[in-house]
Amino acid sequence: MLIPSALITGFGLGSMYGLLALGFYVTYSVSNTVNFAQGSTMMLGAVLCFTFWVTLGWPVWLAVLLALLACALWGVVVERVAVRPFVVRGSNAWLMATVALGIVVENVVLFTFGKDPRGMPPSFLTSEAFFVAGIKVQALQLMIPIVGLSIAVGLHLFSRRTKYGKALLAVVQNPDAAQLMGINIVAAVLLAFAMSGLFAGIAGILIAPLFTISSTMGTLFGIKAFAVAILGGIGNAWGVMAAGLIYGLAEALITALLGSTYTQILTFALVILALAIRPNGLFGQASVQKV
Amino acid sequence: MKRVLVMPRSLRLTRRPAMLLGMTLGVVLAGFTAAAHAADTVKIGHVAALSGPSAQSGEAITRGLSVAIDEINAAGGILGGRQIELVQRDDESKPPKGLIAARELIFKEKVAAFLGGIDSPVSLAIVPLANQNKVPFMGVWAAATPITRNSADPNYVFRVSAVDALVDVKLLKYANGKFGARKAGLMLINNPWGESNEKGLVAADKENGNIEIVGIEKFENNDVDMVPQLTRLKQAGADVIVLVVNAPPGAQMMKSRERMGWNVPVVSHWGISGGRFPELAGPTAGDAHFVQTYSFFGKQGPAGERLLAALKKKYPAIKGPEDVFSPVGTANAYDAMHLLAKAIDAAGSTDGDAIRKSLENMQGSYQGLIKTYSKPFSKGNHDALGPDDYIMVRYVGNTITPVE
Numbered sequence: 001m002l003i004p005s006a007l008i009t010g011f012g013l014g015s016m017y018g019l020l021a022l023g024f025y026v027t028y029s030v031s032n033t034v035n036f037a038q039g040s041t042m043m044l045g046a047v048l049c050f051t052f053w054v055t056l057g058w059p060v061w062l063a064v065l066l067a068l069l070a071c072a073l074w075g076v077v078v079e080r081v082a083v084r085p086f087v088v089r090g091s092n093a094w095l096m097a098t099v100a101l102g103i104v105v106e107n108v109v110l111f112t113f114g115k116d117p118r119g120m121p122p123s124f125l126t127s128e129a130f131f132v133a134g135i136k137v138q139a140l141q142l143m144i145p146i147v148g149l150s151i152a153v154g155l156h157l158f159s160r161r162t163k164y165g166k167a168l169l170a171v172v173q174n175p176d177a178a179q180l181m182g183i184n185i186v187a188a189v190l191l192a193f194a195m196s197g198l199f200a201g202i203a204g205i206l207i208a209p210l211f212t213i214s215s216t217m218g219t220l221f222g223i224k225a226f227a228v229a230i231l232g233g234i235g236n237a238w239g240v241m242a243a244g245l246i247y248g249l250a251e252a253l254i255t256a257l258l259g260s261t262y263t264q265i266l267t268f269a270l271v272i273l274a275l276a277i278r279p280n281g282l283f284g285q286a287s288v289q290k291v
Numbered sequence: 292m293k294r295v296l297v298m299p300r301s302l303r304l305t306r307r308p309a310m311l312l313g314m315t316l317g318v319v320l321a322g323f324t325a326a327a328h329a330a331d332t333v334k335i336g337h338v339a340a341l342s343g344p345s346a347q348s349g350e351a352i353t354r355g356l357s358v359a360i361d362e363i364n365a366a367g368g369i370l371g372g373r374q375i376e377l378v379q380r381d382d383e384s385k386p387p388k389g390l391i392a393a394r395e396l397i398f399k400e401k402v403a404a405f406l407g408g409i410d411s412p413v414s415l416a417i418v419p420l421a422n423q424n425k426v427p428f429m430g431v432w433a434a435a436t437p438i439t440r441n442s443a444d445p446n447y448v449f450r451v452s453a454v455d456a457l458v459d460v461k462l463l464k465y466a467n468g469k470f471g472a473r474k475a476g477l478m479l480i481n482n483p484w485g486e487s488n489e490k491g492l493v494a495a496d497k498e499n500g501n502i503e504i505v506g507i508e509k510f511e512n513n514d515v516d517m518v519p520q521l522t523r524l525k526q527a528g529a530d531v532i533v534l535v536v537n538a539p540p541g542a543q544m545m546k547s548r549e550r551m552g553w554n555v556p557v558v559s560h561w562g563i564s565g566g567r568f569p570e571l572a573g574p575t576a577g578d579a580h581f582v583q584t585y586s587f588f589g590k591q592g593p594a595g596e597r598l599l600a601a602l603k604k605k606y607p608a609i610k611g612p613e614d615v616f617s618p619v620g621t622a623n624a625y626d627a628m629h630l631l632a633k634a635i636d637a638a639g640s641t642d643g644d645a646i647r648k649s650l651e652n653m654q655g656s657y658q659g660l661i662k663t664y665s666k667p668f669s670k671g672n673h674d675a676l677g678p679d680d681y682i683m684v685r686y687v688g689n690t691i692t693p694v695e
Contacts, residue, residue, distance in 0.1 A: 002522050005551070009516045115342040117539045119571035126573070129552065136552035210546065211515050212539045212571050214344065220513050256519035260510045261481055 005135050006256035007249065012141045012210075014248020015148030018241040019203040020225035021232065022151060023196035025240045027079075028229075029159070030168050030192035033087060033094055035078045037102020038200050039222020044105060045071045045204030046213045047113050054121060068201045074105075075197025076190050083193070102222075109215040117214040126209050144206050145245075151199065152241035159237070168192065227271045233284015243282055247271075332376040333369060333641055335360075335631070336396035338389050338417065339408025339432075341381035344512075344539050348409035348565035351617035352431055353379065355624030356406065358601045363629070369636040378402060382413050389413035390420060397426050403641035404429060404631055406624065409537070409565050411435035411484035421447050425643040427650065429631055431623040434458060434560070435487040439673040447647050449668055451627035451661075451675045452619075453561065455484075458582050459491035460498065461681050462558050466531040467502040469580070469683075469694075470556040474505040476529025478520065478544055480536040480562075481509040488535040488560060505529050512540050517547040525553060534559035534579065538566030545572035545579060556580070565617050569686045580685045584676055585622035585661050586693050587612035594660040598625055613690040623676075626659040630667060630675065633657060 020042055024034045035041065045067050052063035082097035125140040159165035170178040171188045179185050204218065211217060224247065232243030250270055255263045274282060337356060339349040360375045368374045378400045380392030389410070396402045397420070404427035407414045414433040421428035422443040430438050430450035439450045466472040477492060479485035489507060496504045506527040508520035521544075524532065532548070532555055534541060541563040548555070559581035569576040587599060602609045602621070615621060630653070635641065638649035656665035667675035683695045 002519070002526060005522045006519050009518050013516060115344075115346045116567060117344050117571065118567065119542065119573065122573045129550075131552075136550060138550055141550070207515070212542060214539075252516070252519055255514075256522065259508065260514060260517075260520060264511075 001135065002256050003253070004133060006252040008132075008135060008137060008141060009256075010249035010252030011245065012144050012248070013251060014245035015145040015241075016203055016207050016244070017221070017225050017228045017247050018244020019144075019148040019151065019199055019206075020221060021229040021240045021244050022148075022155065022237060023199040023203075024226060024229035025232075025234055025237055026155065026199070027189075027192045027196045028234045030171050031083075031087070031189045032172055033083050034098070034226075034229075034234075035075065035083070035102075035193065035196060036095060036098040036226070037078075037105070037222065038196070038225055039218030039220070040102035040105045041071055041074055041078075041197050041200035041218070042204035042207070042221055043109065043213075043215060043218035044074060045201030046208040046217065047109055047204075047215070048201075049205045049208065050118055050120060050213050051113065054118075060123075064205060067205060068198055071197040071201025071204070072194040073197070075193040075195070075200075078197070079190055079193035084189075106215045106219075113215060115215075117212040117217075119212055120209040123209065140206070140209055147202065147206065148241060148244070151202070152237050155237045227268065231271055231274055231281055233281025235285075236281075236283050239281060239283025246282070331373045333373050333635065334376050334378050334400055334402045335628075336393075336400060336402035336405030337377060337379045337407075338382050338392045338396065338405060338413070339379070340384040340410060340413075341379065343383045343385075345384050345409050345537055345565045347538075347567070348432060348617050348620050349381070351565075351615075351620030352406070352408060352624040354602060354606065355431075355598075355621035356628050358598060358605060359625045359628035359632075361601065361605070362597075363632045369632050370639065370641070375632065382408060382410070384408075384410045384413065386410075386412045386416035390416045393417045393420050393428075397421075397424050402426065403635060404643070404646055406431050406627060406631075407433055407438075409433060409562070409620065411438065411487060412482055414438045415483055418443075418448050425647075427631075427643055427646045429627050431627045432565075432620055433484075435484050436491060437487065445644070445647060446673060447643060449650055449673045449675070451630060451667075452623045453582060453584055453676060453681060454674050455487045455560075456491040456494065457674075457678045458560055458681065459488055460495040461582060461678050461683075462533050462560065463492065463495050463499050463502050465580070465683055465695075466533065466556070466558045467499070470531055470558075472531030472556060473502050474528050474530050475502055475533050476505060476521075476524030476527060476531070476555075477507045478517070478524070478532055478534045478536070479507065479509050480540060481511055484562075485509060485535055492533060502531075510536075510540065510544070512537075514540065514543060516550075517544050518551055521547055521551055521553065525551075525555070529555065531555060532557045534581075535562065536560075537562040538564070538568045539571055541579075542568055542571030542573075542576075545575050548578075549573065549575045554578075561619060564619060564691065569689050576686045578685075580683050580694055582681050583684050583691065584619050584680055584682070586682060586684060586691060587615050587618050587622075588690070588692060592658075592660070594625075594658060598622075598660055618691060622660050626661055626664070626675075629659060630657065630664065 023038050027034050048067035052058045082101045083094040086094040128139040129136050167183045228244045228247045232240035251267050254266050341349040364374045382389030407430045409432040411433040418441050428448045434453045434455045436456040506524045557579040559579045561582050634649040638645040650668050684691045684693050
């Protein structure tokens with residue numbers, strides 16, 4: 001019973017990390033850049049959804065839709081404000097700029113949303129439950145992995161099977177050639193950042209009922225998701241999602257078997273160990289350097 | 292005079308006229324400040340979580356202190372007519388911030404004494420500073436045993452609040468008496484406060500033959516899912532959970548318990564009353580029975596009536612007892628402030644050592660909110676409240692309702 005219930009916990013948390021890490025993957029594979037403050041975008045999704053739904057009393061579908069739209073838009077803003085100005089000058093300062101922008105958002109939320117953590121009202125997702133092998137599973141716990149895996153599958157099919165997906169991947173391989181082929185590079189990168197924001201928003205809204213909503217709720221998630229993205233070999237949607245699940249399961253199993261005092265120490269140690277053995281991530285490939 | 296020098300420093304580099312203007316402004320400002328805070332106010336400091344996850348606790352304490360200070364000042368102040376001035380600093384629930392804030396209160400604001408907040412780790416960090424500088428520090432919420440029992444001699448730390456070691460005895464006794472539980476599983480926050488209670492509960496367990504501890508689990512503030520820890524306790528045969536944590540992670544524990552579908556009774560220390568526990572924990576919030584020092588529900592004594600009326604007047608959002616959030620903060624702070632003022636008055640000075648001696652030798656009795664205090668402190672006992680002053684309660688909706 002200890003192990004099965006840890007597995008359920010691990011799958012839920014793991015898909016959450018995977019979903020957030022897919023946000024790193026999607027921008028990295030199009031532009032070689034990421035929004036380091038992915039955790040704050042996730043927080044934004046949860047905070048906005050709560051504000052629209054609970055504070056303003058709008059219908060839940062509208063609240064979710066608007067929160068996701070806002071997260072996607074925020075992704076675009078991040079690209080325009082904190083990434084592109086530096087990339088066009090060949091600078092790596094976007095690393096710091098995205099982190100800084102994330103801190104700005106967290107503080108703006110602190111002042112507007114308030115310092116008090118809030119809780120999502122119960123919904124059918126948390127009240128509906130069923131039993132698998134004697135263990136209670138909430139509908140939400142099932143929904144999180146389903147959404148996460150569907151997005152990973154969708155992303156994989158989109159990038160490998162569709163014209164647009166291939167166009168996106170072409171941008172990173174050779175921007176000049178891609179442009180000559182008629183691909184709108186600016187739009188492609190913006191789209192990638194919008195998707196990245198969207199995934200973070202979905203993760204935020206899905207985790208909110210399990211967690212408490214506050215301006216700092218995304219910080220640790222963001223760090224873990226980046227570790228997951230690197231662990232999975234950031235250029236591979238499947239790998240990133242699988243790494244998320246592995247990370248989540250490791251976390252839950254360590255907590256179940258050894259106690260949560262060791263969770264953070266051991267999971268991050270495992271990440272370092274894994275990267276020492278496979279520097280390109282568990283599922284990544286070394287990029288070919290043509291000379 | 293210091294202000295005169297500090298004010299224009301930033302202007303000095305620009306231009307001479309600007310500097311002159313700055314100096315003039317500085318002099319004027321210094322004059323105003325001196326007039327407003329006539330040197331004859333007695334400054335009382337307060338270091339607590341005024342922002343962050345436990346911000347509500349800081350606000351609740353502030354309310355109790357403010358009403359008490361209003362009453363004292365309206366009745367003519369202390370030390371022959373001096374008014375009390377409250378100087379507050381935010382510790383954000385972080386020990387280093389609390390230490391910096393306490394230093395500022397002692398050295399810059401030169402407070403006569405100061406009060407603390409909800410976080411035991413913060414208070415524990417402040418204790419040595421208070422003792423070294425001989426400034427009385429009064430706890431009004433943080434319950435860690437070593438805050439007052441800190442082996443300093445003389446000891447400048449006092450408390451009008453619960454004490455972990457005594458609460459722990461109460462929690463085990465209640466778990467057995469109310470729920471007939473015989474096997475307790477502990478869920479403790481992984482910080483000094485959790486540790487203080489682990490020691491207290493283990494010690495209480497040795498004294499109590501009716502119940503035994505079958506498992507001790509720790510968790511972090513940011514843990515989303517505590518099903519693994521709870522599953523271990525369930526496997527160990529626990530028939531009650533003893534919970535020691537503040538509201539947000541406490542709510543995570545209740546949600547994890549709900550997710551597991553485990554209807555085990557929960558007996559909790561009072562940290563969970565320092566935030567929006569019913570909202571955060573959801574439908575099972577009422578399953579947690581927890582300890583308090585006071586309830587604004589039911590028949591109130593004269594102090595209770597007076598305090599409620601004053602709260603309603605000062606804070607229009609308070610319509611009745613159900614609107615007094617984090618009530619222990621308000622109640623403890625109210626009594627602590629009155630006791631402290633009486634002691635300073637009796638000491639006849641704002642000297643730290645004189646106040647300490649005065650607190651240890653309070654004469655007569657004072658009819659407070661929580662109880663009538665007669666000799667609340669002595670050299671050997673710096674805690675004004677004991678197990679007889681604790682009550683057990685639970686949330687019904689958003690209101691804290693006595694269950695004993």
